[in-house]
Amino acid sequence: MMDKINWTQWIIIAVSLVAAPFIGALISGLDRKVTARMQGRKGPPVIQPFYDIIKLFSKQPIALHKLQILYAFLHLVFMMLVVVLLAMGQDLLMILFAHAFSTICLVLGGMSVRSPYSRIGSMRKIMQMLAYEPILILIIVAIYLQTDSFLASSVMNMPKPMLWSMPLLFLAFLCAVAIKLNKSPFDVSTSHHAHQELIKGITVEYAGPYLGIIEIAHFYETAILFFIIMVFWQTNLYIGFGLETLAFVAILILDNTFSRLTTTWMLKYMWSIPLFLSIANIIWLWSK
Amino acid sequence: MEITNFNVLLAVLILVPVVFGVVAYFSPWDKLRSLSIVLCSVIVAAAGILITIEPNNKFELPGSEMIATILEVGIVAVILFIAVKIKNWLIILMSLVQMGVIIAEIILANTGHTVAHTYDFATDPLTKILILITSIVGPIIAVYAIGYMKSHQEHAPPTAASLGQFFFFFIAFLGFMNGLVMANNLKWFSFFWEATTLCSYMLIGQDGGESKKNAERALLINTFGGTAMVIGVLWLVVENKTESFEGLLLAKAVIPMVLLCVAAFTKSALLPFQSWLLGAMIAPTPVSALLHSATMVKAGSYLVLRVTPGFHDSTKVMMVITFIGALTFAGAALLAVTQSNAKRVLAYSTISNLGLVVACAGINTPLAYAAALAIICFHAISKGLLFLCVGRIEQKIGSRDIEDMGGILYRMPVTTSVALIGMMSMLLPPFGMLLSKWMAIEATIRSPLILIFIILGSALTVFFWSKWIGRIQTSSYHPKFNKETMDPAMGFSLVTLALGVLLTGVGSMWIFNKFFAPITREVFASRTDISDVLWNVFTAAGNFAAVTLFVAVGIAFLAYWLLVWRRFKETDVRLPYLCGENAESTVYTTSAFHNSEGTRSYAFRSMGDKIENSWSSTTYLKNFICEKKATIWLNLIAWVIIIILLGEAHLL
Numbered sequence: 024m025m026d027k028i029n030w031t032q033w034i035i036i037a038v039s040l041v042a043a044p045f046i047g048a049l050i051s052g053l054d055r056k057v058t059a060r061m062q063g064r065k066g067p068p069v070i071q072p073f074y075d076i077i078k079l080f081s082k083q084p085i086a087l088h089k090l091q092i093l094y095a096f097l098h099l100v101f102m103m104l105v106v107v108l109l110a111m112g113q114d115l116l117m118i119l120f121a122h123a124f125s126t127i128c129l130v131l132g133g134m135s136v137r138s139p140y141s142r143i144g145s146m147r148k149i150m151q152m153l154a155y156e157p158i159l160i161l162i163i164v165a166i167y168l169q170t171d172s173f174l175a176s177s178v179m180n181m182p183k184p185m186l187w188s189m190p191l192l193f194l195a196f197l198c199a200v201a202i203k204l205n206k207s208p209f210d211v212s213t214s215h216h217a218h219q220e221l222i223k224g225i226t227v228e229y230a231g232p233y234l235g236i237i238e239i240a241h242f243y244e245t246a247i248l249f250f251i252i253m254v255f256w257q258t259n260l261y262i263g264f265g266l267e268t269l270a271f272v273a274i275l276i277l278d279n280t281f282s283r284l285t286t287t288w289m290l291k292y293m294w295s296i297p298l299f300l301s302i303a304n305i306i307w308l309w310s311k
Numbered sequence: 312m313e314i315t316n317f318n319v320l321l322a323v324l325i326l327v328p329v330v331f332g333v334v335a336y337f338s339p340w341d342k343l344r345s346l347s348i349v350l351c352s353v354i355v356a357a358a359g360i361l362i363t364i365e366p367n368n369k370f371e372l373p374g375s376e377m378i379a380t381i382l383e384v385g386i387v388a389v390i391l392f393i394a395v396k397i398k399n400w401l402i403i404l405m406s407l408v409q410m411g412v413i414i415a416e417i418i419l420a421n422t423g424h425t426v427a428h429t430y431d432f433a434t435d436p437l438t439k440i441l442i443l444i445t446s447i448v449g450p451i452i453a454v455y456a457i458g459y460m461k462s463h464q465e466h467a468p469p470t471a472a473s474l475g476q477f478f479f480f481f482i483a484f485l486g487f488m489n490g491l492v493m494a495n496n497l498k499w500f501s502f503f504w505e506a507t508t509l510c511s512y513m514l515i516g517q518d519g520g521e522s523k524k525n526a527e528r529a530l531l532i533n534t535f536g537g538t539a540m541v542i543g544v545l546w547l548v549v550e551n552k553t554e555s556f557e558g559l560l561l562a563k564a565v566i567p568m569v570l571l572c573v574a575a576f577t578k579s580a581l582l583p584f585q586s587w588l589l590g591a592m593i594a595p596t597p598v599s600a601l602l603h604s605a606t607m608v609k610a611g612s613y614l615v616l617r618v619t620p621g622f623h624d625s626t627k628v629m630m631v632i633t634f635i636g637a638l639t640f641a642g643a644a645l646l647a648v649t650q651s652n653a654k655r656v657l658a659y660s661t662i663s664n665l666g667l668v669v670a671c672a673g674i675n676t677p678l679a680y681a682a683a684l685a686i687i688c689f690h691a692i693s694k695g696l697l698f699l700c701v702g703r704i705e706q707k708i709g710s711r712d713i714e715d716m717g718g719i720l721y722r723m724p725v726t727t728s729v730a731l732i733g734m735m736s737m738l739l740p741p742f743g744m745l746l747s748k749w750m751a752i753e754a755t756i757r758s759p760l761i762l763i764f765i766i767l768g769s770a771l772t773v774f775f776w777s778k779w780i781g782r783i784q785t786s787s788y789h790p791k792f793n794k795e796t797m798d799p800a801m802g803f804s805l806v807t808l809a810l811g812v813l814l815t816g817v818g819s820m821w822i823f824n825k826f827f828a829p830i831t832r833e834v835f836a837s838r839t840d841i842s843d844v845l846w847n848v849f850t851a852a853g854n855f856a857a858v859t860l861f862v863a864v865g866i867a868f869l870a871y872w873l874l875v876w877r878r879f880k881e882t883d884v885r886l887p888y889l890c891g892e893n894a895e896s897t898v899y900t901t902s903a904f905h906n907s908e909g910t911r912s913y914a915f916r917s918m919g920d921k922i923e924n925s926w927s928s929t930t931y932l933k934n935f936i937c938e939k940k941a942t943i944w945l946n947l948i949a950w951v952i953i954i955i956l957l958g959e960a961h962l963l
Contacts, residue, residue, distance in 0.1 A: 084875075085883045088788040090720075092875045093867075100867035104859060114855050116749055117740075121860070124740050127777050134781025137717075138887035139927040142781070146930050149777055156770045160752065167756050171844045173851065228887055287934075302763065309759050 036110045043106050047242030048072040050249060054275065055215075061279045072242070079235035087136040087228050094132030095233050099240040101125035105247055112176025115163045119156075122247075126152055129237065133225040144224030148212035150286045154293035155199035161301040162196060165189045168308045184256040186266070191304035193255055195297035200248050201274050202289070208281035209289050216283075316361075317368040321432055321493065323358040324446060327351060328486030336479035344478060345457045345800075351482050352450030359446025359489075363439045369430040369495075376420070379431075379498035383413055386505040390534060393512070397523075402531050405538045409505075412541040416548060426548055429555040431496040436830040440684060441492040441613050444691045448811075449485040449605035451804045455699050456481060456597035458798035462706060463595050470519025477517055481601065484510040488606040492613055497544045497554045504540060504574070504610070508533040511607055514598045515591045525590030532587045536577030543570030560621035565628060568618050569960035572632060573953065579611025579665040582639045582949035588662060592654040596702025599654065603661045604695030612668040612687055619672045620680065620834055630758075631956045633673030635949065637761045639666025641768035642945040647775045649931050649938045653701045653711045656775060657694065660737070663768060664690050664744075667751055670761065674754050677841060677849045681831040682750035685823060689743030692815060693736045696808040700730035703801060713778075714928060717785045724792040725802075727783055729809040734783075736812045738776045741860040743819035748772075750852055778929045788884045820857035828853055889915035889925070 052069040059066025086092055102125045108118045126148065133145035163173065169188060170177040178185070186193055202209040207216065213224035221227075226237055252270050253263035331351035338344040372378065387409045394402035420426075434442070460474055487510060491503035508530065516526030544567065548554050551562040559567060580588035591602055602608060615632070622629060640663050647659035664686055671683035703726050704719060705711045720727045736742040748769055755762045797805075815822060831849070835841055886893040893915050917923045 083883065084878075085885050086879075087885060087887060088786065089876060089879055090784065090786075093871050096867045096871045096875075097864070100863050100870075104863040107859060108856075111856070111859075113859075114749075114851070116752060117855055120740055120745060120749060121863075123773065127739065127773070130777055131781055131784065135784045135786070136887055137785060137787050138889070139925055140888065142785075142927050142929075145781060146778070149774055150930070153770050153774050156773070157766050160766045160769075164756055164759075164762060167753075171847070173753060173848065222888065222890075230885075302759075305759055 032111065036107050039106050039110045040103060043246040044239055044242040046249075047244070047246035048076070050245050050271070051242065053271075057272075057275055058279060061275065072238075076235050076238060079238065080232045082231035084231050084233065086230070086233060087138070090135050091132050091228065092233055094128045094135065095229060095236045095240075097128040098125050098132065099236050099243070101128065102240040102243040102247075106243060109175055109247070109250070112174055114173045115166065115175050116160070116173055118175060119159055119163065123152065123156065125240070125244075129225060129240075133228070136228045138228050140222045140227045141225060144212045144221055144227065147221075147286050148225050150290055151202050151209065151212055154209075154290050155202045158192070158195045158199045158293070158297055158301050161298075161305055162189070162192050165192055165305055165308055168305070178254060179257055181257065184258050184262075186255045188308060189255075189304055191300040195301045195304075196251070196255075197270055197273065198293065198297045200252070200270070201277060202293070203248055204245065204274065206274055206278040208277075208284040210278075210283050211286045211289060214283065315368075317365055317434075318370055320358050320362040320365065321370055323354065324362065324442065324489040324493070325486045327354050327358070328482045328484075328489075332479040332481075332483035332486075335482065336475040338475060341461075341474070344475065348453050348457055348478060348482060352453050355446045355485060355489075356450050359442050362434060363443055365434070367434050367436075370432040371430045372432075375431045375496065376498070379496065379502055380413065380417060383498060383502045383505070384410070386502055386509060387413065390505065390509060390530070393509075393530070394534075397527055399527055399531065402527075402534050405534045408538050409534075409541050412545045416545060419548065424548075425552065427553045427555075427558055429495060429553075429557055431499055432490075432493045433495045434493060436826075436833065437613070437616060437684075438492050440688060440826075440830075441609065442489060444609060444688065445485055445488045445492070445605050448691050448695045448808070449488070449601065451807055452597055452600045452605060452695055452699065453478075453482055453485070454800050455600070455702075455804035456595075458800035458802075458804075459597050459702055459706070460595065461798065468518055468520055472513075472517055472519065477514070477595075480510045480513045481597070484514070484601065484606050488610065491610055495555050495557060497547065497556065497559075500556075501537070501541055501544060504578075505537050507578075507607055507610060508537060511591070511602060514601075515594045517594055517598065522593040525587075525593050528590050529587040532577050532584050536574035536584075539570045539577075540574035543567040543574070546570070556617055559618065563621060563624070565622065565625050566960050566962055568622055569628060569956060569962065571618055572615055573956070575611040575614040576635065576669070576953075577611070578614070579608050579669065580662050581611075581635060581666055581669060582642055582662075583946035583953070585639075585643065585662050589655060589658050592658055596654075596698055596705065599657075600695050600698035600702070603657070603698060604691040608661060608665055609687060609691065612665050612672075612683070615669050615672045616680070616683055616687075619675060620838075623675050623838065623840055625959075628956065628959045629673050629675055631673075631952060631959055633670050633758070633761055635952050635956070636666045636668070636670030636673055637755075637764035637768075638945070638949060638952065639663065640670060641764040641771065642666075642941075642949075644768045644771035644775070645936060646938055646941060646945075648771055649933060649936050649941075650775075651713050651929075651931060653705075653713050653716070653779075654698075656713070656779065657697055657701065660772070660775070661690070661694055663772065664694075667748070667765070667768070670765070671751055671754060674758070674761070676754055676845050677831045677835045678750050678845065678852060679754035680834060681823065681827045681849070681852075682747045682754055684827045684830065685743055685747035685750065685819075688822075689736070689747060689815060689819070692808060692811050693733050693742075693744060696733040696805070696812055697730065697737075699801070699805055699808065700726055700733060703797075703805070704730070713782050716783045718787075720784050720786045721789050722793055723795045725795045725797065726805065729805050731780060731784060732809050732812055734776055734780050736816055738773055741819060741857055741864070742812075742816040743822070746819050746823065746857075753848055753852060782929060788881075790881060817861070820853075820855065824853050 051072045056066045056069055101121050105118055105122045130145045130148045133141040166178060167173055169181060205213055213226055229237055249267055253267045256263035256266050328351055331347045334347040335344045387406055391406040394406055464474060487503050487506040494500040494503060512526050512530040515529050516523045547559055547564055547567040551564050553562060577584045592599055643659045643663035643666060647656050650656045668683045668686050671679040707723055708715060737744050752765055755765050915923055
């Protein structure tokens with residue numbers, strides 16, 4: 024286990040832990056810039072997320088109670104753990120569970136306070152999990168069916184790009200990414216747009232440095248998700264990067280053409296079209 | 312018959328609870344009753360641990376045929392008597408069938424139909440795990456019951472049975488359960504099986520009145536299972552000339568195996584037999600805890616795990632069994648989502664987990680078997696703990712509705728923290744339940760249909776647990792927590808079980824590699840149909856670097872303690888944003904506010920200083936799923952599968 028990790032792996036882990044939030048922040052910055060251009064605005068500089076974080080950490084640490092903050096810490100640490108486990112090439116299903124735990128911590132943090140907005144946001148976040156989690160597991164299943172292994176490291180040994188064998192799962196995964204990044208029409212639990220009915224939803228009661236922690240966790244998550252998109256063309260990471268860019272633009276277009284829809288709609292949609300696409304893909308792989 | 316350590320321990324495990332139960336029954340003083348329960352608990356727990364340390368052993372009782380037959384006739388007669396008294400014709404009919412089968416066996420034995428003679432009781436790793444659960448978790452619940460029943464009896468309806476009767480059946484249950492898991496002879500097994508049915512009937516009907524009706528249903532469904540079982544045993548005796556588990560596995564007798572599995576499904580309350588376990592919620596909470604964690608439902612999953620490993624050749628039968636399990640896992644989780652009654656949520660969660668055990672047993676690969684063992688163990692501890700917590704919360708707040716449980720973190724911090732530990736252990740890393748679910752998913756990977764059910768079930772499980780966790784930890788800011796007073800017996804049980812959950816959680820990976828993995832290797836050692844790939848996955852699962860999870864939790868807590876906990880100032884506390892001035896804003900530091908701590912509503916000042924109350928409930932997907940309709944459909948599908956199962960075994 025731990026003793027099998029050699030120096031190169033330690034370095035990879037350290038580098039990915041440091042680099043991931045920066046990459047995530049840059050993607051968020053780009054996101055805001057491109058969105059602004061799509062809406063005919065000039066938009067903030069690409070490094071605006073860094074300024075935001077610095078500002079958040081210079082603010083007074085206000086909170087509703089102590090327990091709430093513990094969950095913010097757990098949220099961040101487990102998101103970092105996902106990066107570590109990925110870098111170690113560990114069991115994919117366990118990585119998924121670590122990621123789910125991280126999200127659940129955010130939910131529990133939102134529910135621990137007596138705030139209706141934060142509670143409703145948390146409820147919707149669980150609904151979001153319910154909507155996308157099966158698809159993520161099915162992707163892992165698809166990988167197992169081709170490699171006979173659950174280890175993340177086995178993905179790199181596949182001779183052909185994953186996209187070739189799992190095109191439908193890739194489409195379903197993009198929906199899952201849109202939910203994870205809280206993009207319209209799936210941005211039900213919290214949003215970057217100014218929807219009024221839920222204020223800031225699940226994070227409404229976090230402020231100052233504590234909100235900063237959650238933002239950093241979000242950067243980690245963004246980096247992880249885009250890394251996974253890139254891995255869909257794991258044989259040539261340049262093409263993977265191109266794929267990533269395409270996915271990025273597609274999600275932004277989706278975000279800007281739709282408005283927020285209801286949680287019920289999201290659940291029905293995700294458990295019908297993307298889930299059936301994924302299952303079709305799995306059956307195809309299974310019968311091969 | 313020579314007297315060895317093993318024989319003595321065996322006798323202690325089965326007889327001591329019954330003997331002390333009799334003492335508890337006749338004791339005129341509460342003190343003596345409590346003392347006998349505590350003594351019994353200590354002895355049984357010690358014997359349970361000792362017998363696990365002993366090497367595997369076998370035991371033959373002289374004249375066992377006759378004793379077992381007499382006991383079986385006796386227990387069926389008691390059930391028949393009850394059935395006549397409550398005038399339930401179905402139960403009368405089924406008891407008569409059982410009686411007929413036993414008489415047929417006696418006639419067979421006396422007309423020269425010989426059966427292979429084997430030992431009556433034996434221990435092996437599977438048995439030992441079940442003994443540990445029964446004789447450690449069971450007594451802890453019994454001790455809790457001392458404290459619980461004290462206050463329960465004060466509010467109990469006049470129809471309620473006496474405390475003596477309650478405790479007799481309560482602790483005798485443990486003895487019967489121990490006997491059940493150690494029995495190798497199916498005659499003895501049937502006796503203990505019916506004995507646990509009888510105990511559960513008496514315990515569920517403890518309060519009289521409406522509870523009698525639910526107890527009757529439990530008796531009906533379990534007698535149905537018992538009838539399937541005795542017919543299966545008769546079949547085995549006639550066709551294969553054997554009446555032991557050993558013989559059943561050697562003969563690969565599919566029909567008796569399927570009948571035993573149907574009996575197991577009734578006891579484990581799998582779909583479509585779940586209604587009795589839900590009805591059993593009417594009993595005092597310790598009974599629920601006992602039925603759900605240490606005894607009863609575990610008997611069913613034990614039986615499935617006992618008989619299935621030998622039948623990997625009957626692929627279709629195994630597939631159908633897996634399917635019933637998977638359907639129950641997802642179906643019960645779906646129904647749990649719609650419930651706001653805490654005990655019903657727990658009940659559905661139990662049913663769901665038992666479904667997963669049966670599904671794993673049906674898949675019949677090393678990883679699935681190990682996952683099933685892990686679920687049985689970790690579930691027993693966590694679920695026992697959760698029932699004890701809910702029982703206490705209910706006695707304190709007078710409601711078992713989850714929505715009423717806001718703010719209890721402040722009012723009863725110890726119980727609520729313990730409950731939080733219990734709930735988190737059901738779904739979060741690094742606890743054992745998640746570990747087992749992880750293995751179950753990896754084990755089902757080759758059967759896509761089953762896998763979909765398992766995945767949907769897991770997602771729904773996370774959903775209903777996190778809703779509940781979110782509700783009970785909701786609270787306002789309090790500089791200090793309330794001081795909680797608790798009955799010492801209840802406090803002892805809660806803390807012990809909570810420690811058990813934490814320790815097994817921390818050591819879950821170690822327990823897996825130290826116990827479950829070797830047991831599995833032993834069970835599957837002779838199997839040639841397990842491919843290298845399956846063994847590789849099994850080994851890889853054991854190699855998971857679980858230590859990273861602990862490091863992560865440790866770092867988070869340490870950082871939190873250093874950066875937040877120590878520096879937290881009351882002046883940094885704010886009130887939630889309510890779209891208006893909080894009605895409590897001026898009083899949140901006063902003692903009056905701290906004592907009230909109601910979280911049912913959010914009060915804020917709206918137009919003209921009018922105080923408005925708002926309330927946001929948790930989602931129960933009521934507009935998606937209706938519990939009644941969903942149950943009808945699920946039961947229908949489950950019955951069809953049961954019929955297919957009987958058909959596959961060429962019984963129809």
